[in-house]
Amino acid sequence: MLAGVNLGPAGSDVKRPAWYPTRRMTAPGRRYFEEIEVGEEYESPGRTVTETDIVLFAGLSGDYNVLHTDAELMRRSIFRERIAHGLLGLAIQAGLLSRATQPYATLAFVGLRWKFKGPIKIGDTIRVQARVTAKRETSKPDRGLVTLERKILNQRDEIVQEGETDLMVERRRP
Amino acid sequence: MRPVSRLYFEDVVLGETVETPAMTITEAHRSLYEGLTSDTATEPGRVPDLLALCVATGLGWRTARPALVVLAFMGLEWEIVQPLGVGATIHGRSRTATKRPLREGGFLVEEHEIVDQRGEVIQRGRFSFLVSKRPTAGAA
Numbered sequence: 001m002l003a004g005v006n007l008g009p010a011g012s013d014v015k016r017p018a019w020y021p022t023r024r025m026t027a028p029g030r031r032y033f034e035e036i037e038v039g040e041e042y043e044s045p046g047r048t049v050t051e052t053d054i055v056l057f058a059g060l061s062g063d064y065n066v067l068h069t070d071a072e073l074m075r076r077s078i079f080r081e082r083i084a085h086g087l088l089g090l091a092i093q094a095g096l097l098s099r100a101t102q103p104y105a106t107l108a109f110v111g112l113r114w115k116f117k118g119p120i121k122i123g124d125t126i127r128v129q130a131r132v133t134a135k136r137e138t139s140k141p142d143r144g145l146v147t148l149e150r151k152i153l154n155q156r157d158e159i160v161q162e163g164e165t166d167l168m169v170e171r172r173r174p
Numbered sequence: 175m176r177p178v179s180r181l182y183f184e185d186v187v188l189g190e191t192v193e194t195p196a197m198t199i200t201e202a203h204r205s206l207y208e209g210l211t212s213d214t215a216t217e218p219g220r221v222p223d224l225l226a227l228c229v230a231t232g233l234g235w236r237t238a239r240p241a242l243v244v245l246a247f248m249g250l251e252w253e254i255v256q257p258l259g260v261g262a263t264i265h266g267r268s269r270t271a272t273k274r275p276l277r278e279g280g281f282l283v284e285e286h287e288i289v290d291q292r293g294e295v296i297q298r299g300r301f302s303f304l305v306s307k308r309p310t311a312g313a314a
Contacts, residue, residue: 053210060206062197062232065244086247087231088211091224095212106216108254109223111299115249163249 030105032172033144038135044096044128046155049084051122057088083119089126089161090114093152096128105170107143114163118154125155133164143168179240182308183280186242186270194233196265196291199226204260221258226297230266230288243306245279252299263291271300279306 058064066073067083074082120126134147146169152161199221207225208214215222235241258264265288272283282305288297 056206056210057228060203060210061228063228063235064232065235065241067244085228085231087224087228091207091211091213091228094224095214098214099212108216108257111251111253113249113251116247 030103031169032105033135033146033169034172036104036132036135036146036169038132040132042097042101042128042130044093044100044130046125046127047092047096048123048125049088049092049120051082053088053092054082054084054122057085057091061085061087063087079119079121081121083121084124086116086161089116089120089152092126093128093150093161096126097130097150100128101130104146104167106167107170108168110145110166110168112163112165114161116161118158118160120152120154120160124160126152126160128152138168142171142173144171145169181240181242183273183275183282183305184308185240186273186280186282186305188270188273191267191269192234192237192239194230194266195236196263197229197233198263199229199258199260201260203229216257219260221260221262223254223257223297226258226264226288227252230264230286230297233264233266234268234286242303244303245306246304248281248302248304250299250301252297254297255295258290258296262296264288264296275307276304279304281305 054068058068063085065085067077067079068085069082071082074080128150130148130150132146133149134145136145136147138145146167148165148167150163150165151159154160203225204215204221207222207228211224213222213224266286267289268284268286270282271285272281274281282303284301284303286299286301287295290296
């Protein structure tokens with residue numbers, strides 16, 4: 001859909017076509033701060049992490065650490081094989097959860113506290129369980145902070161990664 | 175040929191600042207990242223926040239300092255200070271804040287910042303790692 005559209009660097013004067021959303025997309029169904037309740041739970045679909053995912057991620061990030069790229073060396077390691085980059089798991093998690101939930105009216109991703117607890121290996125199928133644990137008003141009346149607790153589970157229901165993320169979510173305009 | 179030089183737990187100097195080369199985040203990065211992960215930017219024309227973090231960790235391997243022998247990435251505490259537009263050029267800056275020897279290997283906490291072409295901090299936080307100790311003589 002966006003093929004051929006060059007937005008140029010941030011703050012540049014590149015003209016956007018008229019149909020291109022200039023600011024926040026106001027798609028219907030985005031959930032505002034007031035509509036999100038503490039205790040809501042979400043579960044994502046599963047996704048099988050493949051060798052291709054790891055190779056592409058190494059190329060994209062530039063992280064070619066042997067943990068992710070040297071099959072021979074890793075065969076002799078405690079993991080017995082190459083493992084996915086921790087941040088690949090974190091990024092796939094973000095994508096999986098976005099497929100599981102009605103989107104929030106998110107203004108910004110504020111931060112996270114995250115633990116890598118176990119390896120994600122080639123062929124593992126991961127999914128995400130998440131729960132809204134806190135909502136906090138901020139000094140700005142048009143937004144609030146939503147905290148989600150998230151877990152990545154593998155096909156054996158082992159928690160491979162877990163943590164909390166903070167999102168700044170728009171309030172419904174009065 | 176000389177063997178690749180590596181940095182072990184014992185070699186890590188507390189407080190020493192390490193700077194990475196810079197990289198321009200293009201539409202190709204954004205597109206590949208979004209296709210691979212299905213994680214997207216909050217607004218059009220922006221770099222997904224986690225993509226900047228992923229690129230910064232890759233840049234971290236391209237410093238003058240030899241590569242650290244990482245056994246495991248344990249976790250991170252991370253703050254997104256401001257959004258990044260496609261076309262921005264970022265680099266990383268880090269220093270080791272904590273060093274604790276374990277029976278096998280050692281535990282490190284590194285403070286990291288992602289800085290853009292204006293010198294402004296875009297994201298920052300702390301990474302914790304389990305790293306290898308220098309192999310004793312006789313071992314490979």
